[in-house]
Amino acid sequence: MARLQTISEGEIQQMSSVLQSRVVTEVVAQVQSMLGQRQSATLDIAVTGESGSGKSTFINAFRGIADDDDDPRAAKTGVTETTQEIIAYDHPTAPTVRLWDLPGIGTPTFQPQRYLEDVGLTKYDFFIIVASERFRECHVTLASCVAQAGKKFYFVRNKVDNDLEASARRRGHMGLSEEAVLREIRDNCKAGLQRIGAGQPQVFLLSCFQPQRFDFALLHETLERELEGHKRHVFLLALPNLTAAVLERKQQALAGSVWQTAMAACLSAAMPGGAVHSSVPMLMSTLQSFQRSFGLDTNSLLRLANMTGKSSQELYGEVRSTSGRDLSRQTVEGMLSQVALGQQVLSALLESRIPVLGNIISGGVSFMASYSLLKSAIKDLREDAERVMHRALDGADNTREDVPDPGYFYAD
Known part of the structure; x- marks a missing residue:
């Protein structure tokens, strides 16, 4: 042994x-x-809308960058359509978060299905459709095609600060409150989007020059809530500090x-x-x-x-x-x-x-x-x-x- x-x-x-x-x-x-x-989690956000709706300004505001033609990081803005091709903009502090400035919609030759194929529908996590001044048929058509393709979209009604000022000048004698004017704008957009049969559409009223007002914080909160896993994490850390609640999260x-x-x-x-x-x-x-x-x-x-x-x-x-x-x-x-x-x-x-x-x-x-x-x-x-x-x-x-x-x- x-x-x-x-x-x-x-x-x-x-x-x-x-x-x-x-x-x-x-x-x-x-x-x-x-x-x-x-x-290393990536998040790709497609931003589309009509010429002059403020897509590029929205992208700059989301990234915390001022509209400045001398700043190479800023999306180019202007009265006329400045986006003729697809351009990706990295977030300055969260480079795996990218906002894609897509060519404008609403022209006589605009074909939604072909548009989505040309911009590469599948590579984006969701779409943000930006509108201003009035709700148009092209918004309904594009939203319908995005929804049918199985992608989420969020409808942004931009420049509402200007809407409020114009409404005050035009209809001030009627005594409509700011809340009433904003409700009419929101209801008008929702009524148009409900025609695509996608349930209760999500509409956000924004001013990119006054992000602390209106629905900018609500848009951030909604996107964060509906994202999952690591994408939610990188999105949260990319948010601008507009509220104490964002800082706490x-x-x-x-x-x-x-x-x-x-x-x-x-x-x-x-x-x-x-x-x-x-x-x-x-x-x-x-x-x-x-x-x-x-x-x-x-x-x-x-x-x-x-x-x-x-x-x-x-x-x-x-x-x-x-x-x-x-x-x-x-x-x-x-x-x-x-x-x-x-x-x-x-x-x-x-x-x-x-x-x-x-x-x-x-x-x-x-x-x-x-x-x-x-x-x-x-x-x-x-x-x-x-x-x-x-x-x-x-x-x-x-x-x-x-x-x-x-x-x-x-x-x-």
Whole structure:
């Protein structure tokens, strides 16, 4: 009968090292895959409508970019149709979200079925049909074809601020309230769309020059609610900060993935030869992405200043957190070290007796520090973003174009 062999301490250490190395490598790959799937999710939004309806202005407003012919990132706008071909515009802080400016509809040669084939119907997640001044037969026809093809559409009635001003001039003596005028516009659009038999159509009344008014926030909320999975996540983070509710939902969405980032940092530190501070580059990249999601990075603040007529210095003055103002490698290292310091003795003791547990505890220090840092940063950045939002929207300089009588009661 064979005698049971004794395993030496050195062999135990070697086996533990190999075992941990393999397990950590597999888990790191899984966690990084989860993070990668969420970050790389794409969302393609088709924006179509008549010439002069404000498609390009809508795209700029959605992306938080001012209408500026000198800005290469802005969709080109004008009184006449400026979109003669399909152009994709990436979101400045969420590049996997793309808005596609499609050629105008409503011309005598417009054929909806051929139009949808030419623009590549299947590659878009949904359509936004933009109209202004009046509801037309071409809107019904296009919406019907989009619905029949199994794609969702959302109907945007743009330039309602101009409609209100024109109606006040034309019918001021009747004493119609703003609410009554907007209700008539909405009901007119719904009545036209109901002819396609798609149930209760969704109509949103907007002013792209005053996104904080009317239905812009409602449109964002509806799109977010009806998207699923990772597409919903990237869409939410691309939303402009128009309400405190949007900021709260961003905070919740970012907080939901904190454990994954902290775990990846933890396991990197737990790898043989790893150290707590090896997680710093990953944490720095994550914190910078949080800044962009809350619109607090330098480029986002400059765009917001350009949109609202405020100075970037004035907006930056509302950013008060360390994560927003003083994000540096030294800051991150200091916070990680502060948490790790209190557990150094326990970590060293366990590592000397049980090497595997020692490595895991070292990773645990990194996990707790990373998790605490990221959760705290999200909260602080959300508070910064809310102050910036209130400052930006307080008396914002919203330039509007003048239009004639809207004539929204009529359809061709």
